[in-house]
Amino acid sequence: xxxxxxxDLAVGYDGRALIHDINIQVERGEILTLIxxxxxxxxxxxxxxTRQLAKICGQVYIxxxxxxxxxxxxxxxxxxxxxxxxIHPELMTCEEVVAMGRYPYTNAxxxxxxxxxxxxxxxxxxxxxxxxxxxxxxxLSDGQRQRIMLARAICQEPEVLILDEPTAYLDIRHxxxxxxxxxxxxxxxxxxxxxxxxxxxLATKISDRLLCxxxxxxxxxxxxxxxxxxxxxxxxxxxxxxxxxxLFGSVELAAPQGEPQVFVVGGGGLGIGCYRALQKRQIPFAxxxxxxxxxxxxxxxxxxxxxxxxxxxxxxxxxxFQQAAALLARxxxxxxxGTPIGAFNxxxxxxxxxxxERRIPVRRGWKALESEPGGVARQTA
Amino acid sequence: xxxKDALKPEESGRxxxxxxxxxxxxxxxxxxxxxxxxxxxxxxxxxxxxxFAMVWEGLRCxxxxxxxxxxxxxxxxxxxxxxxxxxxxxxxxxxxLLAAILGGALALSGFxxxxxxxxxxxxxxVLGISSGAKMVVGITTILLAPRLGAIGSGVMILSAFAGxxxxxxxxxxxxxxxxxMSMLLVIGIMVGYICSAVTDFCITFASESDIISLTSWSMGxxxxxxxxxxxxxxxxxxxxxxxxxxLSKPIAAYALGEGYAQSLGINVKLFRAALILLSSLLSxxxxxxxxxxxxVGIAVPHITRTMLKTSRPVLVIPATYLCGAVFCIFxxxxxxxxxxxxxxxxxxxxxxxxxxxVIYMMLKRQKQRx
Numbered sequence: 001x002x003x004x005x006x007x008d009l010a011v012g013y014d015g016r017a018l019i020h021d022i023n024i025q026v027e028r029g030e031i032l033t034l035i036x037x038x039x040x041x042x043x044x045x046x047x048x049x050t051r052q053l054a055k056i057c058g059q060v061y062i063x064x065x066x067x068x069x070x071x072x073x074x075x076x077x078x079x080x081x082x083x084x085x086x087i088h089p090e091l092m093t094c095e096e097v098v099a100m101g102r103y104p105y106t107n108a109x110x111x112x113x114x115x116x117x118x119x120x121x122x123x124x125x126x127x128x129x130x131x132x133x134x135x136x137x138x139x140l141s142d143g144q145r146q147r148i149m150l151a152r153a154i155c156q157e158p159e160v161l162i163l164d165e166p167t168a169y170l171d172i173r174h175x176x177x178x179x180x181x182x183x184x185x186x187x188x189x190x191x192x193x194x195x196x197x198x199x200x201x202l203a204t205k206i207s208d209r210l211l212c213x214x215x216x217x218x219x220x221x222x223x224x225x226x227x228x229x230x231x232x233x234x235x236x237x238x239x240x241x242x243x244x245x246x247l248f249g250s251v252e253l254a255a256p257q258g259e260p261q262v263f264v265v266g267g268g269g270l271g272i273g274c275y276r277a278l279q280k281r282q283i284p285f286a287x288x289x290x291x292x293x294x295x296x297x298x299x300x301x302x303x304x305x306x307x308x309x310x311x312x313x314x315x316x317x318x319x320x321f322q323q324a325a326a327l328l329a330r331x332x333x334x335x336x337x338g339t340p341i342g343a344f345n346x347x348x349x350x351x352x353x354x355x356x357e358r359r360i361p362v363r364r365g366w367k368a369l370e371s372e373p374g375g376v377a378r379q380t381a
Numbered sequence: 382x383x384x385k386d387a388l389k390p391e392e393s394g395r396x397x398x399x400x401x402x403x404x405x406x407x408x409x410x411x412x413x414x415x416x417x418x419x420x421x422x423x424x425x426x427x428x429x430x431x432x433f434a435m436v437w438e439g440l441r442c443x444x445x446x447x448x449x450x451x452x453x454x455x456x457x458x459x460x461x462x463x464x465x466x467x468x469x470x471x472x473x474x475x476x477x478l479l480a481a482i483l484g485g486a487l488a489l490s491g492f493x494x495x496x497x498x499x500x501x502x503x504x505x506x507v508l509g510i511s512s513g514a515k516m517v518v519g520i521t522t523i524l525l526a527p528r529l530g531a532i533g534s535g536v537m538i539l540s541a542f543a544g545x546x547x548x549x550x551x552x553x554x555x556x557x558x559x560x561x562m563s564m565l566l567v568i569g570i571m572v573g574y575i576c577s578a579v580t581d582f583c584i585t586f587a588s589e590s591d592i593i594s595l596t597s598w599s600m601g602x603x604x605x606x607x608x609x610x611x612x613x614x615x616x617x618x619x620x621x622x623x624x625x626x627x628l629s630k631p632i633a634a635y636a637l638g639e640g641y642a643q644s645l646g647i648n649v650k651l652f653r654a655a656l657i658l659l660s661s662l663l664s665x666x667x668x669x670x671x672x673x674x675x676x677v678g679i680a681v682p683h684i685t686r687t688m689l690k691t692s693r694p695v696l697v698i699p700a701t702y703l704c705g706a707v708f709c710i711f712x713x714x715x716x717x718x719x720x721x722x723x724x725x726x727x728x729x730x731x732x733x734x735x736x737x738x739v740i741y742m743m744l745k746r747q748k749q750r751x
Contacts, residue, residue, distance in 0.1 A: 050644060051643075052640060052643055052644070071646075072646040072647070072648060073646040074646075075646065076644065076645050076646035079644070080644065081640070081641070081644045083638075083640045083641065083644075085638045085640050085641070087636075087637050087638050087641070088499075089636045089637060089692070090501070090636070090686070090692050091686055091690065091691055091692040092636065092691075092692060096691075096693070097637070100633070100634050100637055100641070100645065101645075103630070103634055103645040103646065103647075104645060104646050106630070108627070108630065109627075109629060109630055109695055110629065110630035110633060110695065156645075
């Protein structure tokens with residue numbers, strides 16, 4: 001059952017639409033993540049669905065009711081937020097900051113009942129921050145602050161939790177912890193989570209649905225497995241130099257340009273170190289022969305235009321050897337990544353033998369490259 | 382679980398409340414002591430026992446008069462019984478009560494402005510609001526006095542209120558362009574100077590008698606208070622204070638910033654308007670009766686928060702009012718008696734005690750940031 005959805009929503013500032021035709025459907029207890037480049041309008045969308053910003057046109061529904069129809073106090077019981085605003089409350093303990101989440105439930109003077117205090121304690125326990133209760137909020141680290149702000153939102157007991165870049169400023173451990181808590185909230189309590197993230201790899205792993213926001217349009221919306229084809233991320237973010245690997249969530253920097261100077265014989269993950277070492281020195285290289293399911297393959301392809309691959313699960317053929325040999329002949333140096341030679345990749349052994357025969361210098365592993373900085377370049381120059 | 386025990390309802394927040402109770406008791410004791418000292422000291426020495434008897438008699442008659450309506454004559458008999466009783470009832474008592482009421486109002490006005498600008502050194506004097514009120518009062522006095530004869534306190538308050546709102550809106554207009562708070566304060570100070578210049582310009586062309594009254598008024602003083610002033614100021618300021626206290630819940634939430642306040646269901650625009658109107662009303666009231674008084678609005682809320690070690694508005698608002706009353710009563714006492722029979726301007730004394738507090742506060746904040 002669709003719980004949160006928007007219909008032809010357009011958002012923007014001062015009556016001018018920045019992004020239009022936003023149609024999102026999210027079920028109860030799902031996690032929706034907005035990804036997209038800086039300034040693409042992720043925050044604008046989030047602000048519009050929390051009524052912080054007047055929407056230009058279209059509707060936003062929580063359950064069956066349009067958000068414009070909620071009274072402010074009732075909406076506050078439905079939707080809680082974690083914003084990017086850094087707050088500086090003076091002389092407030094963490095407990096007091098969290099207790100602000102009870103605002104829609106308390107009486108005119110904000111008196112906390114036993115029920116409210118229990119909700120505060122539960123929320124703080126959920127984010128593992130009970131030990132911070134008495135600490136002055138101003139003395140916290142970024143990671144602790146973010147957990148407290150999350151606890152504040154949780155104790156508001158919302159149906160929908162909206163977070164704007166909750167992992168910004170956090171180190172990797174705190175990022176993982178925070179996302180774990182969000183997943184727990186979504187799965188156990190059925191809270192619908194809508195957030196924006198910069199970490200695409202984390203976004204694909206935690207989200208049930210992704211919304212790719214690019215400038216004035218929505219690039220794609222749907223489950224991450226469906227919408228993330230090869231190259232989507234590069235297009236979404238307009239990556240021209242370098243690339244993003246979806247499978248591993250790893251980033252490769254700009255590939256070295258020019259004719260290959262080094263031939264790397266790799267496979268089995270041992271090649272990756274060599275490719276990256278060469279990239280760092282901006283030495284163009286060729287790589288081969290790799291089975292097309294090898295972990296080395298995506299990195300080699302990202303960093304070089306000259307990669308010889310062979311079908312997996314069968315021995316490499318003569319034609320692959322011939323292609324690789326032709327490439328190797330153009331290189332001034334060969335790097336043996338140290339991949340063991342067996343029956344299926346026998347051709348790689350032949351390549352190394354060919355290099356010896358032709359008196360092309362063969363280096364062993366990327367450490368050999370490292371120990372003589374510029375050495376390869378000098379020999380190939 | 383040990384940690385959970387820390388959050389038991391009966392434990393939680395109690396430290397703040399008991400600290401509040403102690404602080405309020407201390408402040409009330411100081412207030413009582415200040416009132417007694419104020420009645421007791423002055424250029425005419427009156428024995429303490431005598432004073433208490435008179436005050437008691439006066440109070441008794443007043444209360445009886447309030448309920449029965451037929452003790453009026455006895456009351457005036459008590460007041461006019463002797464020169465001493467006339468000094469006590471017509472000069473010292475209204476003056477100290479006015480000092481207490483307006484001192485609290487000034488401190489609270491500062492607190493509200495600090496909430497609004499989320500800056501601890503915002504205050505009616507710093508932002509030029511007092512000077513704006515003074516300017517409009519000055520213009521009204523000079524332009525209207527010849528036509529209306531005497532200027533009533535109602536007109537004074539209204540023009541001070543109009544002046545406050547005028548300057549607040551100017552500062553707000555600038556604040557939309559200037560996000561930097563220190564720049565905003567500089568603008569406030571400059572606006573204050575412009576207002577002073579306009580006031581001085583008007584004074585240049587005013588009649589002799591207007592100049593004298595305006596100058597002595599603009600120095601800031603609680604002298605010349607009468608019971609009518611006390612009643613009007615009392616009603617206005619206490620209403621303002623109660624309304625502010627009723628806003629404590631949104632004030633607390635507003636400390637988390639506008640975005641969070643809005644997400645909790647607060648109508649931010651309405652709330653901000655209420656804050657500005659209340660703080661303008663309070664500071665206008667003070668300016669109308671006692672002229673611009675500096676630094677109370679910044680120093681007192683800070684002293685109060687430090688004393689209470691919390692910023693929960695439910696507690697801070699009443700404590701700030703009380704603390705402001707105590708602060709002003711003692712400052713007025715010093716202004717009145719330090720170089721007796723010459724009287725100092727109240728602003729001189731409040732600056733001497735308030736400004737160092739502000740400097741200390743700035744240094745402490747600087748240290749915290751590092």
